[in-house]
Amino acid sequence: MSRKDLLPDAGPVLSIRAALYRACRDDRAGITGVALSMGIDPDALQKVVNPKDRRPIAPEWIEDILSHTQDPRLVAALVRPAGALAFVPQPVPATREALRALADLLREEGEFVESLTEGAADSRWEPHEVERLRYHANQLVGRILGIVAGAEQAMEGCDHA
Secondary structure (H helix, E strand, O other): OOOOOOOOOOOOOOOOOHHHHHHHOOOOOHHHHHHEEEEHOHHHHHHHOOOOOOOOOHHHHHHHEEEEEEEEHHHHHHHHHOOOOOOOOOOOOOOOHHHHHHHHHHHHHHHHHHHHHHHOOOOOOOOOHHHHHHHHHHHHHHHHHHHHHHHHHHHHOOOOO
């Protein structure tokens, strides 16, 4: 099995095959560990996820790799062709302070969106404006989903008979 990285400096936007390779290679157990957890030959997995190869990959293998690695780059690569975004929430405690921080963030983001009205007035969006808007939207959605995930974790820990 090769120790040479076939995708150096791949960047944040990956194809599905590149994301599969990165997820397996970057996993703490490596490609061999992922293959063994899947119950398949490590050489077979190495060949299938090779970004320079075009061997077919079984959907079950993709599902198993995703289940084992939980790699957000793979999640993003799988939904991107449909024009979707994927969020894997990082749970934060749904405390009073967290909700206040979210309220502050909502105010700040509202001010940011208000500042964009000048850019939208001419009906021309510049790439940097769209990129900033996407960044702020992702931050906001991620924070909200994190608090929801934290609330769900707290709820699961309680007895709601």
